[in-house]
Amino acid sequence: MEPRSEDVSRKSRILQALEDQNTSVSFEDALENDMILNMGPQHPATHGVLRLLIRLDGETVVGCVPEVGYLHRGYEKLAESSTFHEFIPHTDRLDYLSPLNNNTAYALAVEKLLGIEAPPRAQYLRVMISELARISSHLMFLGSLAMDVGALTVWMWAFREREKQYDIFENIAGARFTTSYTRIGGLAQDVLPETLAMVKKFVDELPGHLKECEKLLNTNRIFLERTDGIGVIPPEQAIDLGLTGPGLRACGVEHDLRKANPYLVYNNLDFDVPVYSGGDALARYYVRMDEMRESIKLIQQVLQKLPAGDVHAFKPKKVLPRKERVYTKMEELIHDFMIVNFGIEPPVGEIYSAVEAPKGELGFYIYSNGEGYPWRLKIRSPSFSNLQSLTTMMMGCMISDVVAIIASLDPVMGEADK
Amino acid sequence: MGLEHALGDSFVTTKLDLAINWCRKNSLWPMPMGISCCAIEMMAFAGPRFDAARFGSEVFRFSPRQSDVMIVAGTTTYKMAKVVRKIYDQMPDPKWVIAMGACTSSGGMYRTYSVVQGIDQFLPVDVYVAGCPPRPDNLLNALITLQQKVQRGESRGSFPAYVGDKKLNEAQGLPIISG
Amino acid sequence: MNSKIVDALKSRFGDQTVEATEFRDELTVVVPTEKIVEVCRFLRDDPALKFDLLADLCGLDMYTPVKRFAVVYNLYSLSHKHRIRLKIFTEEEDPKVPTVTGIWGTANWHERETYDMFGIVFEGHPDLRRVYMPDEFEHHPLRKDFPLMGIPGSLPLPKK
Numbered sequence: 238m239e240p241r242s243e244d245v246s247r248k249s250r251i252l253q254a255l256e257d258q259n260t261s262v263s264f265e266d267a268l269e270n271d272m273i274l275n276m277g278p279q280h281p282a283t284h285g286v287l288r289l290l291i292r293l294d295g296e297t298v299v300g301c302v303p304e305v306g307y308l309h310r311g312y313e314k315l316a317e318s319s320t321f322h323e324f325i326p327h328t329d330r331l332d333y334l335s336p337l338n339n340n341t342a343y344a345l346a347v348e349k350l351l352g353i354e355a356p357p358r359a360q361y362l363r364v365m366i367s368e369l370a371r372i373s374s375h376l377m378f379l380g381s382l383a384m385d386v387g388a389l390t391v392w393m394w395a396f397r398e399r400e401k402q403y404d405i406f407e408n409i410a411g412a413r414f415t416t417s418y419t420r421i422g423g424l425a426q427d428v429l430p431e432t433l434a435m436v437k438k439f440v441d442e443l444p445g446h447l448k449e450c451e452k453l454l455n456t457n458r459i460f461l462e463r464t465d466g467i468g469v470i471p472p473e474q475a476i477d478l479g480l481t482g483p484g485l486r487a488c489g490v491e492h493d494l495r496k497a498n499p500y501l502v503y504n505n506l507d508f509d510v511p512v513y514s515g516g517d518a519l520a521r522y523y524v525r526m527d528e529m530r531e532s533i534k535l536i537q538q539v540l541q542k543l544p545a546g547d548v549h550a551f552k553p554k555k556v557l558p559r560k561e562r563v564y565t566k567m568e569e570l571i572h573d574f575m576i577v578n579f580g581i582e583p584p585v586g587e588i589y590s591a592v593e594a595p596k597g598e599l600g601f602y603i604y605s606n607g608e609g610y611p612w613r614l615k616i617r618s619p620s621f622s623n624l625q626s627l628t629t630m631m632m633g634c635m636i637s638d639v640v641a642i643i644a645s646l647d648p649v650m651g652e653a654d655k
Numbered sequence: 656m657g658l659e660h661a662l663g664d665s666f667v668t669t670k671l672d673l674a675i676n677w678c679r680k681n682s683l684w685p686m687p688m689g690i691s692c693c694a695i696e697m698m699a700f701a702g703p704r705f706d707a708a709r710f711g712s713e714v715f716r717f718s719p720r721q722s723d724v725m726i727v728a729g730t731t732t733y734k735m736a737k738v739v740r741k742i743y744d745q746m747p748d749p750k751w752v753i754a755m756g757a758c759t760s761s762g763g764m765y766r767t768y769s770v771v772q773g774i775d776q777f778l779p780v781d782v783y784v785a786g787c788p789p790r791p792d793n794l795l796n797a798l799i800t801l802q803q804k805v806q807r808g809e810s811r812g813s814f815p816a817y818v819g820d821k822k823l824n825e826a827q828g829l830p831i832i833s834g
Numbered sequence: 835m836n837s838k839i840v841d842a843l844k845s846r847f848g849d850q851t852v853e854a855t856e857f858r859d860e861l862t863v864v865v866p867t868e869k870i871v872e873v874c875r876f877l878r879d880d881p882a883l884k885f886d887l888l889a890d891l892c893g894l895d896m897y898t899p900v901k902r903f904a905v906v907y908n909l910y911s912l913s914h915k916h917r918i919r920l921k922i923f924t925e926e927e928d929p930k931v932p933t934v935t936g937i938w939g940t941a942n943w944h945e946r947e948t949y950d951m952f953g954i955v956f957e958g959h960p961d962l963r964r965v966y967m968p969d970e971f972e973h974h975p976l977r978k979d980f981p982l983m984g985i986p987g988s989l990p991l992p993k994k
Contacts, residue, residue, distance in 0.1 A: 308729070477938060477940065588857070613892075650691070768981070
């Protein structure tokens, strides 16, 4: 192990930041001191590699500094060296609990830059997979919130449902998760009728299973006492700190990008946006449970309204052509070669495109200078902004509530650290 | 492994060794170092469908002091490497390491400035699992391979290290892995 | 809608300071660096515009000899549901930009990230330190002259 003298001799700047927060109280008594606790990057309840430095007065939290960056993989620099198509597998690993949603968000951003649109069948299928990804992410939230406050059974049940979803994703895209299913201008391949039957069976059975989990939790005194009134954030502060997604809807602010700035075909579909006021962990739990039910409604509507047709747009120089045409026709062969080697060449300009990911607003800001590689790709990840509100939520609560608050906020470090 | 030092090679210790290794292999308690996407597949590996508990890994001890094998699941960055090494050093002997996924084996799809290109640059690894992420059945295969290694009495991490039939003497320490 | 926003900005700040372009129905406005705090405060407080959510703040390395770095602010209005993008430019030598953490609290971490990745210093920031790379790291990774593979030896690794 390396020597620690350099840590001891230099006061860490992060401890400096912790002490400079407005929490200073002075006591004459030597026993009445604040303790700084390191809830390190490796911890069973921090949902990934999040480091928290917590300042405690006894058992009460008086200050908290989150430290991120333990999973910084250099996505934005990687995007500057890969073509637009080569970046699609990297978007899977951003919010790794709902990879299909990230694929859709990225494809929409690049299509906006190019000015093309996917055909209607592809758009309906994209809605279906985004909502399936939302259910998958919220099931994981349910399992980890319940596990973190002590109910291990619900975690097992949630994982059983997620395994059924993994079977569906394997049928759609070939991989359990990390699917890389969308392409610029459409989808990789079409969906088989057996897969649609599997999806229908899954969403018909899911409400029953959700009811079983709720029977264990909703009137459970331990669960209610551990989440009610814990981690409260007022709505004005939530907007100021950039909290989006279910966290904002649990504060009473009705904001959902699927209704406010509709993308894909959400304005043809009928669904509600659950909003609860209260701003605490229990409200966030209720919002996500109701969102799962709305997603089920959306998927059932998509299955009824799915039009027949192509899943690729036909734009010769911008969209990768289909393989059977590449092997038989000359122009498609040339276009395939040019697109794979030099990348699609978008016009010079910059766009920002955002979708409603399960965690919040996932946005891509792309600045292109006409080449096949983006000049700058910035990923606006919801977890990075949501984690800033952790300090406000943790003021004044006990050390054991910290775990419940992080679980109710549901951060994913893969996207917070990019 | 420590028994040979105390009693020397003899019939009794060889048979006792087999029995002890059999016990060790059937109760490998993993310490899940779940960092990113592979951690989700590791949770599925402990979940109801691909049950790891039936192979002896009943409890996933998040405390390094009470575990045998560390499953490193996820991309290791330079900032995180210090932490992983510290946790590894806190595990008691004999210990093993499973490098799960492409990112831990060789850096994976991230050839960037902040990702360590393979955890074998700072940790001795016993089993590498390929995949991005590897399916839970693949990880079960790795666990069974590790169990066969434990039955033979090999461990790269313990001191002195046992690799194959040879016992490296204490002056040599750990074997050198090239690359 | 976009033209209304541009008219409101021009009437408040004058025609010369505000340059607006539109691409794919999105409005980008370039303002001088020293006026950014006033412009942001006006955009947040004016009842017809009401940009209360700072969706994104990022840096941009244009790699030109003059005005190398840009800082891009993507704003969103929750009540009127429209977006705007603000851009300011700064030089390569000693890039300094005033902070907007007094207007939107979420700018805190975003500005730290921009400092970490590009080296742009935000004056008045309460806590400007690195967020992704370790504190001792000396380079700024997203600049165009930093190699993708990194500089060997710039980050320490524990011994085997």
